[in-house]
Amino acid sequence: MDNTETSRNPFSFVGENWGTTFASRHIGINEEDISVMLRKIGVNSLDELIDQTIPANIRLKTPLALTPPLTEYEFSRHISALANKNKLYATYIGMGWYNTITPAVIQRNVFENPVWYTSYTPYQTEVSQGRLEALMNFQTAICDLTAMPLANCSLLDEATAAAEAVTMMYSLRSRAQQKAGANVVFVDENIFPQTLAVMTTRAIPQGIELRIGKYKEFEPTPEVFACILQYPNSNGNVEDYAAFTEKAHAAECKVAVAADILSLALLTPPGEWGADIAFGTTQRFGTPMFYGGPSAAYFATRNEYKRNMPGRIIGWSKDKYGKLCYRMALQTREQHIKREKATSNICTAQALLAMMAGFYAVYHGQEGIRTIASRIHSIAVLLEKQLKKFGYTQVNANYFDTLRFELPEQTSAQQIRTIALSKEVNLRYYDNGNVGFSIDETTDIAATNVLLSIFAIAAGKDYQKIEEVPEKWNIDKSLKRSSSFLTHEVFCKYHTETEMMRYIKRLDRKDISLAHSMISLGSCTMKLNAAAEMLPLSCPEFMSMHPLVPEEQAEGYRELINNLGNDLKIITGFAGVSLQPNSGAAGEYAGLRVIRTYLESIGQGYRNKILIPASAHGTNPASAVQAGFDTVICACDEHGNVDMNDLRAKAEENKGELAALMITYPSTHGIFETEIKEICDIIHSCGAQVYMDGANMNAQVGLTNPGFIGADVCHLNLHKTFASPHGGGGPGVGPICVAKHLVPFLPGHSIFGNSQNQVSSAPFGSAGILSITYGYIRMMGTQGLTQATKIAILNANYLAACLKDTYGIVYRGAKGFVGHEMILECRKLHEETGISENDIAKRLMDYGYHAPTLSFPVHGTLMIEPTESESLFELDNFVNVMLTIWEEIQEVKNGETDKNDNVLVNAPHPEYEVVSDHWEHCYSREKAAYPIESVRENKFWVNVARVDNTLGDRKLLPTRYETFE
Numbered sequence: 012m013d014n015t016e017t018s019r020n021p022f023s024f025v026g027e028n029w030g031t032t033f034a035s036r037h038i039g040i041n042e043e044d045i046s047v048m049l050r051k052i053g054v055n056s057l058d059e060l061i062d063q064t065i066p067a068n069i070r071l072k073t074p075l076a077l078t079p080p081l082t083e084y085e086f087s088r089h090i091s092a093l094a095n096k097n098k099l100y101a102t103y104i105g106m107g108w109y110n111t112i113t114p115a116v117i118q119r120n121v122f123e124n125p126v127w128y129t130s131y132t133p134y135q136t137e138v139s140q141g142r143l144e145a146l147m148n149f150q151t152a153i154c155d156l157t158a159m160p161l162a163n164c165s166l167l168d169e170a171t172a173a174a175e176a177v178t179m180m181y182s183l184r185s186r187a188q189q190k191a192g193a194n195v196v197f198v199d200e201n202i203f204p205q206t207l208a209v210m211t212t213r214a215i216p217q218g219i220e221l222r223i224g225k226y227k228e229f230e231p232t233p234e235v236f237a238c239i240l241q242y243p244n245s246n247g248n249v250e251d252y253a254a255f256t257e258k259a260h261a262a263e264c265k266v267a268v269a270a271d272i273l274s275l276a277l278l279t280p281p282g283e284w285g286a287d288i289a290f291g292t293t294q295r296f297g298t299p300m301f302y303g304g305p306s307a308a309y310f311a312t313r314n315e316y317k318r319n320m321p322g323r324i325i326g327w328s329k330d331k332y333g334k335l336c337y338r339m340a341l342q343t344r345e346q347h348i349k350r351e352k353a354t355s356n357i358c359t360a361q362a363l364l365a366m367m368a369g370f371y372a373v374y375h376g377q378e379g380i381r382t383i384a385s386r387i388h389s390i391a392v393l394l395e396k397q398l399k400k401f402g403y404t405q406v407n408a409n410y411f412d413t414l415r416f417e418l419p420e421q422t423s424a425q426q427i428r429t430i431a432l433s434k435e436v437n438l439r440y441y442d443n444g445n446v447g448f449s450i451d452e453t454t455d456i457a458a459t460n461v462l463l464s465i466f467a468i469a470a471g472k473d474y475q476k477i478e479e480v481p482e483k484w485n486i487d488k489s490l491k492r493s494s495s496f497l498t499h500e501v502f503c504k505y506h507t508e509t510e511m512m513r514y515i516k517r518l519d520r521k522d523i524s525l526a527h528s529m530i531s532l533g534s535c536t537m538k539l540n541a542a543a544e545m546l547p548l549s550c551p552e553f554m555s556m557h558p559l560v561p562e563e564q565a566e567g568y569r570e571l572i573n574n575l576g577n578d579l580k581i582i583t584g585f586a587g588v589s590l591q592p593n594s595g596a597a598g599e600y601a602g603l604r605v606i607r608t609y610l611e612s613i614g615q616g617y618r619n620k621i622l623i624p625a626s627a628h629g630t631n632p633a634s635a636v637q638a639g640f641d642t643v644i645c646a647c648d649e650h651g652n653v654d655m656n657d658l659r660a661k662a663e664e665n666k667g668e669l670a671a672l673m674i675t676y677p678s679t680h681g682i683f684e685t686e687i688k689e690i691c692d693i694i695h696s697c698g699a700q701v702y703m704d705g706a707n708m709n710a711q712v713g714l715t716n717p718g719f720i721g722a723d724v725c726h727l728n729l730h731k732t733f734a735s736p737h738g739g740g741g742p743g744v745g746p747i748c749v750a751k752h753l754v755p756f757l758p759g760h761s762i763f764g765n766s767q768n769q770v771s772s773a774p775f776g777s778a779g780i781l782s783i784t785y786g787y788i789r790m791m792g793t794q795g796l797t798q799a800t801k802i803a804i805l806n807a808n809y810l811a812a813c814l815k816d817t818y819g820i821v822y823r824g825a826k827g828f829v830g831h832e833m834i835l836e837c838r839k840l841h842e843e844t845g846i847s848e849n850d851i852a853k854r855l856m857d858y859g860y861h862a863p864t865l866s867f868p869v870h871g872t873l874m875i876e877p878t879e880s881e882s883l884f885e886l887d888n889f890v891n892v893m894l895t896i897w898e899e900i901q902e903v904k905n906g907e908t909d910k911n912d913n914v915l916v917n918a919p920h921p922e923y924e925v926v927s928d929h930w931e932h933c934y935s936r937e938k939a940a941y942p943i944e945s946v947r948e949n950k951f952w953v954n955v956a957r958v959d960n961t962l963g964d965r966k967l968l969p970t971r972y973e974t975f976e
Contacts (some may be wrong), residue, residue, distance in 0.1 A: 033083055034795030037539055037734075037787075039882040040802050047883065048809040052828075057801055061714065064804055064828045066685045069715045075581050080792025083543040089789070090782060094552035096567035101458055102437040102557040105413055105449025106245070107169055107203050107772060109273075110555060112452050113297045116508045117370045120515045121363075123549060125736075128363055129525035129540055131532060132740035135852065135862050136328075136338040136958045137919050138951075141518035142366060142739040143337035146325045148501060149293075149307070149369030151970040155496035156275040157289040158282030159311035161969055163322035165293075165365035165741070166308040166357065167593050169269060170209035170772040172290035173202075173239060175310065175321040175355055176267040177210055178637070179288070180237035181219060182319055185263055193236040194219050197264075199226040201244035205773075206269060208766035210239070212604060216639025226255050231262030240268045242281065246406065247413025247447065249278060249490055256285040272296065272309065274411040276377075276384035279492050288312045292772075295452070297371035298364050302568050303558030303773020304593055305742035305780060307361035307368055317341065317967055321355035323740065327974060328963030330956040332924065335974060340963050355637070358630050359594035359730065359745075363738030374511050377497040383452055385482060387412045390459055391450045392483035397463055401470040406445070409486050415439075415447035419470050427469045434461055437560055456480065499971040521954045522739075523861045528949070529881050529889055533832040533864040533874025534628070534679060536709045536731035544734055544786035553782060558773040559762055572775055575785045579748055582788075582796070583705075583725060584718020587754035590746045591769070593776040595706060596630045598726025598745025599673075601758055603638035604768045605724060605749060606671050606700045608756040618670035618699065622661060624653045626680050626868050628704060631673045640670060651680035651822030659693060666697045675704040676711070676720065677830035679868045680822040681807070683710075691721030700724065700753075708732040709878070710804060710831035713797025717748070724749045733784040744777050744784070802879035803831040806886060810877055813890040817897045821872055832876035834869055841871060844904045846915050848873050851896055856919035857940065858892045859951040888945050895943055909933050914942070922952040 035041075040048070045057055054060045081089060102110065113122070121127045133139030133146075146164040153162035166172045177196055184193055196214070198207060198221050207221070214221050226240060238259050243249045256266045267288035268281045273295040275281075281289040294306035312320055318341065326340030372380065391412050395405045402419035418424065424444050431438050439447040448462065460476050467474035484491075497503075505511045523530070530537035547553055556565060576588040592598040603621070610618050621635040624645045632642045643661055646654040653674070662669060672694045677683045684690075691701045703722035709732040711717075717725040729735040729744040737743075749757065759765030760774040775781070791799065811820050811833045819836035823829055837848040848871055852862030864874040877886060899915055902908045912933050914920075920939040930936060941947050968974065 032795065033080065033541070033543065033790035034792070034798060037541060037791065037795070038799055038802050038879050039885070040805065040879070044883040045805065048805055052808050052812045057805060060805060060808060060828065061801055063826045064808070064824060064830060065683050065714055066687070068688055069720050071713070071715055071719060075713055075793045075796065077578060077581055077788065077793045080795055081789050083790065086543060086786055086790050087546070090547045090786065093567035093571050094547070094550045096570065097552040097556055098435070098564040099552055099555055100435040100437050100560065100564060101461065102560055103448035103450065103462070104437055104439045104557050104559050106439065106559065107205065107292060108300045108303065108557050108559070109295050109449060109451040110300065110453040111295050111297055113299060113367075114371065114374050116511045116515070117297060117367055117374065118549070120512055121367055121370060123545070124519065125526045125540065126519040126522065126524045127366065128545070128736040128738045130522050130739045131530055131535065131537060131737050131861060132362070133339055134865070135856070136336065137853065137953045137955055138523040138856050138861055140337060140954045141521035142362065143325055143339070144518055145366040145369050146362065147337055147971060148373055149365045150325055151499060151972070152369055152372035152497060152502070153309045153311050154970050155498070156272055156280060157270065157311045158280035158494065159289050160314045161317055161320065162309060162311040163320055164325050165361045166310050166322050167361060167597060168304060168306065168308050168772040169203070169290065169292040170206040171597070172308040172310050173206045173267070173269060174210050174213035176239065176288045176290055177214060177219060177237065178217065178355065179316070179319050179321060180265040180267060181217065183265060183316065184236045188236050188263060191233055193234050195222050195234045195236065196220070197222050197224060197229055197235050197238045199240050199244065200224060201246055201248070202239060202241045202269065203245050204761045205769070208761035208769040209771065211766065212769050213637065216604070216607060217637070218639070226250070226252070229255065229258070231259060231264055235262070235264055237265045237267065240266065242268050242270045242278070243274060243411050243413065246415050247410045247449065248407040249409040249411060249486060251487070251490060253284040260285065271411065273380070273384050273387070275492065276381045276496070277388060277411065277486065277492055279490055280494070283494065287316070293365065293368035296368035298367055299554035299779070300557050301554060301777070301779025302556045302565065303775060304771070304777035305361055305364050307365035321357055323360055324967070324969055326963045327968040328959050329975065330921070330958050332956050334955055336955040336958055338958050338960060338963050340967050340969070355633065357594070358596040359743035360741040362740035363736070363742060366739065370515065372497060373502055373505050373514070376502045376506055377495065379506070380497065386480065387450045387452065387454065388485070389480050389483045390454055392485045393477065393480055394459065394462060395485065397474070398466050401467055401472045403466060403470070409490055411486070412451070413447060413449040415441065415445050417445055421471070422469050427465060430468050431465050434465060436461060436465060437557065501971055523859070523951060527951055528859050528861070529877065529885050530861045531863045531875045531877060531889065532861070533681070533834070533876040534706060535737070535864065536876060536878055537737065538709070538734060538878040539880035540734055540736040540783070541787070543790065544783045547782040547786065548779065553779060558775070558778070568778060571782060571785055572778065575781055575788070578788045579727065579746060582712055582716060583727070583748040584716040585725070585748035586751040587749045587757055588746055589757040590744065590778070590781065591758045591771050591774065591776045592726065592745040592747060593771050594741070594743040595726060595728040595745040596634060597770055598747050599630055599634035599704065600638055601768060601770045602702055602724045602726050602747045602749070603634060603640065603671070604770070605747065605753050605756045606702065607638060608768060609700070609753050610670060612756070615698070618668055620665050620668045621670055622658070622665070622672045622694070624674060624678070626651065626678055627673060627675055628679060628706060631704060635673065647680070651678065651682055652684045653686070653690060655686055655689070658690060662693050662697050669694070669697045669699040671700040671702045673702045673704060675706055676717075677707050681829045681832040681834055681874070682822055682824040683830055685825050688721055695721070706731060707831065710800060712800045713793065714800050718750065724753055729780070729784045734787040735780050735783045742777050742780055744780060799879040806877040806879060806881065807831050807833055807875075809886060810875060810890065814893055817894060821869060832874060835863070835873040835875060837873055838871035840900055844900055845910060846900050846903055847871070850915040850918065853957055854896050854899070854915050854918035855892065856953050857914070858942065858946055859949055860889065860892060891943065891945070914939055919953040919957065921954060921956050924956060
């Protein structure tokens with residue numbers, strides 16, 4: 012930090028150049044606005060508001076020691092310099108990551124389009140029809156390619172999907188298996204090592220044993236309840252698993268298979284040879300490798316397991332007028348409702364990447380996908396035949412894209428490595444001295460000849476350049492796919508760029524995103540994702556890097572990761588960090604695994620209980636159960652605080668078994684609890700750890716932090732506090748920061764010889780989007796980050812002041828102020844008028860707004876978080892809308908409008924209804940569609956009327972082929 016920063020009050024945001032800084036562009040409130048807002052709130056200064064909101068005993072005494080902020084231009088030069096340190100070699104390592112071609116029409120119109128990357132998870136169906144359709148395309152493509160009847164709309168990565176498959180099959184054990192204590196999963200030895208490592212992390216605390224062996228030697232025994240296979244396997248061999256699957260089923264064992272999605276265009280799909288679950292990654296469908304992520308995993312299964320399947324499912328339903336539409340189905344399986352009894356702790360998925368993969372399938376169709384797969388296979392066949400002439404022995408009988416060779420007697424793997432690196436090529440080197448490579452979509456004639464030359468030179472042979480690649484096959488007839496796929500018309504219509512561009516545009520017009528208006532969701536921090544932060548994602552040096560390249564080729568990535576890790580440690584006040592968890596829920600799980608491993612290291616592995624306040628996020632109890640703990644729920648008092656008497660009693664009662672407390676701060680109720688330090692002391696006095704859920708770090712940065720408060724570990728949601736986009740439900744990143752004593756237990760990675768607590772496929776999780784958070788922190792700087800926190804708290808209190816006399820605020824802090832979010836009281840309204848919080852949420856759509864968080868954490872309420880990046884104009888417009896809706900509710904209360912036919916219970920009003928010749932409501936079209944002037948200036952037309960949620964749950968229809976009779 013330079014002298015100009017430290018010479019001023021470190022917690023005041025002043026400066027002559029404020030109006031031209033990145034922070035001033037990010038933060039929507041200026042000095043004049045602050046004065047207006049403070050008068051409404053009833054305090055004299057912003058500092059006074061912060062002093063009244065955040066307890067004095069947790070306030071930082073010195074500013075964060077971050078580097079001075081960069082301008083957008085300076086950051087662009089800095090990030091370009093880092094990118095230039097990455098060396099992009101032609102990489103054929105494979106092992107779950109493959110170079111691919113992202114169609115420009117998808118990169119430009121989806122990946123780089125804020126309408127797609129700033130939208131929220133599609134819980135509000137009526138303003139999410141575009142991305143719901145895109146996700147339905149994804150599900151349909153997965154069902155087609157795997158020949159399974161049911162798929163979800165993505166998971167985090169292939170290894171996580173494997174772990175979820177194990178958990179799901181465990182819950183599906185027969186009564187006899189449960190009674191016998193069956194707890195063994197057979198895993199074929201030729202599974203990807205990173206997948207095995209993540210499954211191991213997840214299996215251990217659940218009491219599940221993974222038994223590794225050769226599938227051909229497998230003999231079922233009573234303790235085995237499931238099997239995991241890789242197709243093609245880690246060596247690249249395509250095995251015929253039909254007889255194995257039949258044998259497993261005869262012994263009541265479920266079979267799950269990790270299947271390469273592109274290979275299924277040529278290979279018999281798992282659903283046709285009896286698999287119960289198929290999972291894997293769709294990275295090959297147009298998503299860059301991004302040094303390991305993000306990319307969307309897929310998960311498909313049988314219809315009868317629909318209530319056990321993890322992740323979100325898109326299904327068909329109808330709106331109130333019978334129009335077909337999409338919605339997220341069977342949400343009662345999810346963690347926010349089921350909590351510790353949920354099918355999974357998954358919260359963030361990979362929606363943006365799943366939509367890209369779905370669009371890739373739409374753009375190419377069956378013929379295009381099959382052509383890409385056939386060309387990859389043909390190049391592999393050609394190279395195998397050529398390399399055999401040089402004395403190499405290919406070890407796979409059947410393969411799709413991956414070759415593994417035994418070397419000629421006078422040739423060594425080191426020779427090949429040296430030659431390959433001289434030609435800027437990365438191959439796969441096996442422990443036994445074999446060498447291999449995986450062909451991908453980008454492999455052309457020139458690349459094929461380079462590969463040929465490497466092996467020819469190493470063997471001391473001459474070779475003739477290849478001029479063309481004839482279509483060749485090296486797959487037994489019994490393993491070849493004979494069934495069709497991607498036959499729905501959506502996969503047949505949009506193969507030109509013009510049509511594809513228009514299709515994508517038609518879908519994005521159906522969705523509300525931050526490109527349209529403020530998304531006021533509480534606890535979800537829908538803040539600006541600045542363009543300057545997003546641009547590096549399109550840089551080839553960041554997009555096209557395999558996660559397992561030699562470290563010296565990823566110098567830029569490693570420097571970025573190191574810098575970001577150091578920044579996050581400073582911000583949180585902790586000593587160690589892992590960027591591996593690729594969602595907030597994955598971060599929770601990783602943090603709990605770190606705690607368990609630490610306790611085991613000091614001989615206290617018997618501690619098996621987690622204390623969780625009733626106000627906690629639903630992922631907290633779900634994560635605790637998945638980490639092998641029992642949950643103990645602590646009550647909250649009438650003001651929304653943790654009930655200290657109940658906390659003390661339960662901490663003391665479970666003292667000998669207590670492993671940790673999981674607490675969100677500021678709380679999910681939107682307040683800074685004054686007893687937080689005492690809470691930490693109580694837990695520590697029991698010999699337990701404090702886990703702080705970092706979902707609400709947007710109210711802490713620069714003013715306090717978990718380390719200073721007294722926590723031992725926290726996870727961070729980079730897609731909340733640190734400006735990474737939500738992408739319609741993912742990608743997310745959930746790094747964990749830990750105190751010094753926990754650093755030795757942070758996640759490792761199997762490829763680097765340490766698989767301890769590994770929670771994702773890639774060493775650094777979703778490394779590709781770390782540049783967003785890195786840019787946000789580097790351009791905001793200490794004062795910018797601190798001011799953002801203050802303004803987030805200011806904006807929330809301003810909205811609370813504007814709405815307190817109508818709706819009312821459920822919880823306030825000790826001195827009457829809210830944190831960065833607040834909960835609006837709607838329960839009394841419902842009692843008096845019959846108008847519910849859901850009616851208010853739907854009516855907001857007519858005004859062009861996404862609904863706040865509905866009935867969470869308190870049923871019958873709305874939770875609002877305005878964030879720091881919204882302007883006073885937008886806040887005032889939102890207030891005007893909410894007050895107008897309040898007046899509409901009063902009309903119902905006072906009998907001025909029909910209780911059963913009014914703008915609220917009928918909301919939202921789709922365009923097709925408003926322009927129809929048939930209008931029988933007792934209110935005008937104008938009142939329905941244009942209730943205030945600002946709506947006329949920026950009207951968002953919903954595509955469907957209110958959707959029938961129960962219909963879609965009663966009859967789940969999860970693909971494009973199905974519709975209601």
